[in-house]
Amino acid sequence: xxxxxxxxxxxxxxxxxxxxxxxxxxxxxxxxxxxxxxxxxxxxxxxxxxxxxxxxxxxxxxxxxxxxxxxxxxxxxxxxxxxxxxxxxxxxxxxxxxxxxxxxxxxxxxxxxxxxxxxxx
Amino acid sequence: xxxxxxxxxxxxxxxxxxxxxxxxxxxxxxxxxxxxxxxxxxxxxxxxxxxxxxxxxxxxxxxxxxxxxxxxxxxxxxxxxxxxxxxxxxxxxxxxxxxxxxxxxxxxxxxxxxxxxxxxxxxxxxxxxxxxxxxxxxxxxxxxxxxxxxxxxxxxxxxxxxxxxxxxxxxxxxxxxxxxxxxxxxxxxxxxxxxxxxxxxxxxxxxxxxxxxxxxxxxxxxxxx
Numbered sequence: 001x002x003x004x005x006x007x008x009x010x011x012x013x014x015x016x017x018x019x020x021x022x023x024x025x026x027x028x029x030x031x032x033x034x035x036x037x038x039x040x041x042x043x044x045x046x047x048x049x050x051x052x053x054x055x056x057x058x059x060x061x062x063x064x065x066x067x068x069x070x071x072x073x074x075x076x077x078x079x080x081x082x083x084x085x086x087x088x089x090x091x092x093x094x095x096x097x098x099x100x101x102x103x104x105x106x107x108x109x110x111x112x113x114x115x116x117x118x119x120x121x
Numbered sequence: 122x123x124x125x126x127x128x129x130x131x132x133x134x135x136x137x138x139x140x141x142x143x144x145x146x147x148x149x150x151x152x153x154x155x156x157x158x159x160x161x162x163x164x165x166x167x168x169x170x171x172x173x174x175x176x177x178x179x180x181x182x183x184x185x186x187x188x189x190x191x192x193x194x195x196x197x198x199x200x201x202x203x204x205x206x207x208x209x210x211x212x213x214x215x216x217x218x219x220x221x222x223x224x225x226x227x228x229x230x231x232x233x234x235x236x237x238x239x240x241x242x243x244x245x246x247x248x249x250x251x252x253x254x255x256x257x258x259x260x261x262x263x264x265x266x267x268x269x270x271x272x273x274x275x276x277x278x279x280x281x282x283x284x285x286x287x288x289x290x291x292x293x294x295x296x297x298x299x300x301x302x303x304x305x306x307x308x309x310x311x312x313x314x315x316x317x318x319x320x321x322x323x324x325x326x327x328x329x330x331x332x333x334x335x336x337x338x339x340x341x342x343x344x345x346x
Contacts, residue, residue, distance in 0.1 A: 026319075029316055034308070037305075037308075038308070038309060041298075044298045045271060045298035046271070046298070047267060047302055050264065050267045051264055051302075053264075056260070057256040057259075060256065061253055061257060061313060061316055061317065062316060063249075063253065065319070065324065069316070
């Protein structure tokens with residue numbers, strides 16, 4: 001499918017196609033909120049400790065795309081190392097900055113730079 | 122293990138028996154099967170019992186007990202299997218299967234080397250993906266068991282099964298929470314499929330140029346799925 005889309009859109013997107021395609025599909029892998037939801041649900045039903053091995057394995061499935069799935073540390077420059085720190089540290093920092101979400105980042109960005117982008121067009 | 126021959130099959134040969142026989146764990150299952158078979162042949166119900174009884178008593182119908190060898194799958198050795206298939210790996214073809222496996226085993230817990238964010242050795246990468254999926258399967262089903270247990274316990278109040286819905290139509294908080302965690306697992310399962318599909322269909326084809334390695338990885342993912 002990737003190849004078919006590439007060949008079809010090649011003339012419009014040229015060499016940019018791959019990065020555009022990946023950017024578009026990467027957005028669907030955003031996992032901060034679902035991950036937070038899993039943790040809270042298990043916590044509320046008294047299964048927090050029992051759910052840790054599962055949370056570990058789910059976290060490891062995002063191995064190559066952690067910075068896309070959980071973008072907040074790089075967006076807000078948290079002291080978080082994707083290679084060294086795990087999901088517990090991630091949620092710990094997230095709980096200290098609940099407003100620092102990916103959505104809010106883009107909203108602020110558009111508020112700040114949106115008018116300038118409109119003028120450019 | 123008991124067997125029954127095909128009753129009406131002119132082309133049936135004793136040599137083809139494994140393909141044309143049906144296997145049963147108990148004699149009763151076998152008799153039930155013959156019963157249904159005779160019904161399908163149009164034999165009237167009131168005559169069936171007598172035919173079956175006389176068939177076995179006269180020795181015209183016989184049961185035969187056999188030992189059957191069958192193949193089972195041991196998923197713990199799945200990654201070893203894929204790694205040992207020489208035709209799936211273009212590199213290191215000269216090293217023996219034993220060497221390859223021992224190499225993987227010796228570095229099992231070490232993180233794969235990365236060059237510019239890409240895994241340098243495909244064998245490490247395959248082993249890593251296999252471990253990730255194995256680990257997910259193990260922890261997911263373990264958690265599912267715990268969540269089911271929690272849900273079952275939440276249905277009881279003072280040792281009695283609470284079969285009444287509450288007056289305000291709302292479920293007790295503890296039951297609601299137990300139900301939520303059970304449903305949550307469904308969400309985790311779909312999210313996992315989503316992320317693995319993304320990795321296997323978008324990411325890996327870009328990063329892994331060796332089609333055999335890519336094929337192995339996708340096969341591994343689909344098998345686990």
